[in-house]
Amino acid sequence: MMSQVETLEGKIKKLTDELATERGAVKAAVRKTHVYEEVPGRHVTIGSMVECGGNPTHYGVIKWIGCLPGSTATVAGVELEVPIIDSVNNDGVFGGIRYYHCRPRYGCFLNVFVLRPDMRFSEPQGEKATKQPVNPLGPFDWDGTxxxxxxxxxxxxxxxxxxxxxxxxxxxxxxxxxxxxxxxxxxxxxxxxxxxxxxxxxxxxxxxxxxxxxxxxxxxxxxxxxxxxxxxxxxxxxxxxxxxxxxxxxxxxxxxxxxxxxxxxxxxxxxxxxxxxxxxxxxxxxxxxxxxxxxxxxxxxxxxxxxxxxxxxxxxxxxxxxxxxxxxxxxxxxxxxxxxxxxxxxxxxxxxxYVEAGSRDVxxxxxxxxxxxxxxxxxxxxxxxxxxxxxxxxxxxxxxxxxxxxxxxxxxxxxxxxxxxxxxxxxxxxxxxxxxxxxxxxxxxxxxxxxxxxxxxxxxxxxxxxxxxxx
Missing domain, CATH: 3.90.70.10 (Cysteine proteinases)
Structure with missing residues (x-):
């Protein structure tokens, strides 16, 4: 009976050690993730309104910019204006790690090279392009609603x-x-x-x-x-x-x-x-x-x-x-x-x-x-x-x-x-x-x-x- 208990305790300890190792690997991957305030070489930042391509065109706001674990490509986490009905239930989580918050089906991770500033609010053609100012109020945050x-x-x-x-x-x-x-x-x-x-x-x-x-x-x-x-x-x-x-x-x-x-x-x-x-x-x-x-x-x-x-x-x-x-x-x-x-x-x-005053409940x-x-x-x-x-x-x-x-x-x-x-x-x-x-x-x-x-x-x-x- 004692040997069975010791065996069970050994299995539990082994699983605990494996879980700790796995968590350490996840934390290390997160530490190695490169995070940026703006897209390198492009005029979009966290909080920018962007066009995401597609037919019809999708629009959204950038909530996160960086490199995901295991990749050197720079991607942006985007909260879309309208949900993608047939997409996975994306709410800012990738590989079990949360990078930003948004409503289910409103989020997506996209290569930064497919993004461009939202042309609905761009300057007239011919004018010198400038860095888009960040909204002083920040993007609309749906969390908690x-x-x-x-x-x-x-x-x-x-x-x-x-x-x-x-x-x-x-x-x-x-x-x-x-x-x-x-x-x-x-x-x-x-x-x-x-x-x-x-x-x-x-x-x-x-x-x-x-x-x-x-x-x-x-x-x-x-x-x-x-x-x-x-x-x-x-x-x-x-x-x-x-x-x-x-x-x-x-x-x-x-x-x-x-x-x-x-x-x-x-x-x-x-x-x-x-x-x-x-x-x-x-x-x-x-x-x-x-x-x-x-x-x-x-x-x-x-x-x-x-x-x-x-x-x-x-x-x-x-x-x-x-x-x-x-x-x-x-x-x-x-x-x-x-x-x-x-x-x-x-x-x-x-x-x-209407009844005149005097013959009604005043x-x-x-x-x-x-x-x-x-x-x-x-x-x-x-x-x-x-x-x-x-x-x-x-x-x-x-x-x-x-x-x-x-x-x-x-x-x-x-x-x-x-x-x-x-x-x-x-x-x-x-x-x-x-x-x-x-x-x-x-x-x-x-x-x-x-x-x-x-x-x-x-x-x-x-x-x-x-x-x-x-x-």
């Missing part, structure tokens, strides 16, 4: 220092401000539109778009900053839809993006039902059409009531979400000196079946929506004001996805606390009608003068699922 099909992180309800400052928000790139500002205004601090991600998508492209959106929103809520390459993936997939071309590279308006997303990708039911003399229609937006007066600074409440009364319009049912679209307030599109976004929008008097606030975000435009650049903690909060932040430009390629996003200015000048005791707009603080002037899209929600109704039957 849940992979669940419908998983979405809850937004933060209290603002602190981690939410504001330079390099916060969504990084803008190549005409993306309409998209950056819209996503920030809808999702950064509120879950009022999270129901969009619960919709079942019938096609593969739609599912890829939904997944890209989820990754951006989750990363924004988790790390409070999203590098631009994540938005590139979203724009690339959006551009595949025939209904709206140019979303990959051209400047668009928020309603163009949202209409495509709501109607043709996520198949969302309209947020409101509008009854007009000509019939009843489901709508996502209300476009304000009122007679202009450049001497006035009206409120959004006044403009909504005025238009509904003049055009004999009513809501069939009190909506829980309302996107109020204003005329563009630039030099060529000025209808008013400015507009004050009402903190609370009372829509009950313009709803079907404690019922279902017909009141709270302001969540204000998306503004000056010339062709969109920015966003939104309320940390959701629509009922008193704090305000200002978001610009292209606040600074440290090199010829990259922008830096910034989130600024503007609570004091807005509460004093717009919602305090100041009388804006007696003020000259050019004398107002810069952010106050943009808030009042450049409003393009107001986002209102009934957070309490959404919380209790009081959507009711729209039809």
């Amino acid at each position: 849940a992979e669940g099909e419908n998983f979405i992180m809850a937004p933060v309800k209290v603002m602190d220092g981690v939410h504001t400052g330079l390099k916060k928000g969504i990084q803008g790139h190549h005409n993306s401000s309409y998209l950056d500002s819209t996503l920030y205004g809808l999702f950064a601090f509120s879950d009022a539109f999270d129901h969009l991600f619960m919709e079942l998508i019938p096609n593969e492209t739609g599912r890829l778009i939904k997944r890209a959106l989820l990754m951006i929103v989750n990363k924004l809520r988790w790390k409070h900053v999203v590098p631009f390459d994540a938005v590139i993936v979203l724009r690339k997939e959006l551009d595949k839809f025939q209904q709206e071309k140019g979303l990959e590279s051209e400047e668009k308006d928020p309603e163009e993006f949202l209409n495509l997303l709501f109607k043709h990708i996520l198949y969302v039911e309209p947020f409101m039902k509008i009854r007009r003399p000509s019939g009843t229609d489901g709508e996502f937006f209300i476009q304000l059409f009122v007679d202009p007066d450049e001497n006035l600074i009206p409120s959004s409440q006044h403009l909504l009531w005025k238009m509904f009364k003049e055009q004999t319009i009513t809501f069939k049912k009190q909506p829980l979400r309302l996107l109020l679209q204003l005329p563009r307030y630039g030099k060529q599109f000025k209808s008013f000196r400015g507009v004050i976004p009402s903190l609370e929008l009372n829509i009950e008097p313009v709803c079907d079946g 404690g019922n606030d279902v017909g009141r929506l709270q302001l969540l975000s204000v998306i503004c435009i000056e010339t062709s650049h969109y920015v966003c004001f939104t309320k940390p903690g959701g629509s009922g909060a008193d704090e305000w932040v200002f978001f610009d996805s292209m606040a600074e430009r440290p090199d010829d390629i990259h922008n830096l996003p910034e989130v600024t606390n503007c609570t004091a200015e807005l509460n004093e000048w717009v919602y305090g005791k100041k009388d804006l009608a007696r003020c000259t707009l050019k004398d107002l603080p810069a952010l106050v002037r943009r808030f009042v003068k450049d409003g393009y899209l107001y986002v209102y929600v009934n957070q309490e109704g959404i919380m209790y699922g009081d959507d009711g039957d729209m039809y």
Whole structure:
């Protein structure tokens, strides 16, 4: 019996020694691996956007450069924008050793000589080639973001220092401000539109778009900053839809993006039902059409009531979400000196079946929506004001996805606390009608003068699922 135990112990010791030897060999191989910060003799570095060849062409970001064990060839570990469906389950591991992190099927190791800088963002032909600057925010890192099909992180309800400052928000790139500002205004601090991600998508492209959106929103809520390459993936997939071309590279308006997303990708039911003399229609937006007066600074409440009364319009049912679209307030599109976004929008008097005060439950606030975000435009650049903690909060932040430009390629996003200015000048005791707009603080002037899209929600109704039957 003792000899059998000794034999067994001997076998265990032998296996342990062999395992230690094997681990030592792996570590030695790793130590011998040459790792570079950039591809020798070529203008690509870790973090560079590259074309990887293939038909169709694949694009990605370099996550690792070096020589793999047993080879002298220089290769790059690349995280692709879209997965290679029929590839092995590559997530940055080679020969049992992890060299970088990415999602399964999004990774590949390629000889550096098949890579070249992403021509979508290259300089015009004829100009002297220069070394591509590295993104100050780094590549989009998917690690730590849940992979669940419908998983979405809850937004933060209290603002602190981690939410504001330079390099916060969504990084803008190549005409993306309409998209950056819209996503920030809808999702950064509120879950009022999270129901969009619960919709079942019938096609593969739609599912890829939904997944890209989820990754951006989750990363924004988790790390409070999203590098631009994540938005590139979203724009690339959006551009595949025939209904709206140019979303990959051209400047668009928020309603163009949202209409495509709501109607043709996520198949969302309209947020409101509008009854007009000509019939009843489901709508996502209300476009304000009122007679202009450049001497006035009206409120959004006044403009909504005025238009509904003049055009004999009513809501069939009190909506829980309302996107109020204003005329563009630039030099060529000025209808008013400015507009004050009402903190609370009372829509009950313009709803079907409205009962005058005195014969109804005055404690019922279902017909009141709270302001969540204000998306503004000056010339062709969109920015966003939104309320940390959701629509009922008193704090305000200002978001610009292209606040600074440290090199010829990259922008830096910034989130600024503007609570004091807005509460004093717009919602305090100041009388804006007696003020000259050019004398107002810069952010106050943009808030009042450049409003393009107001986002209102009934957070309490959404919380209790009081959507009711729209039809």
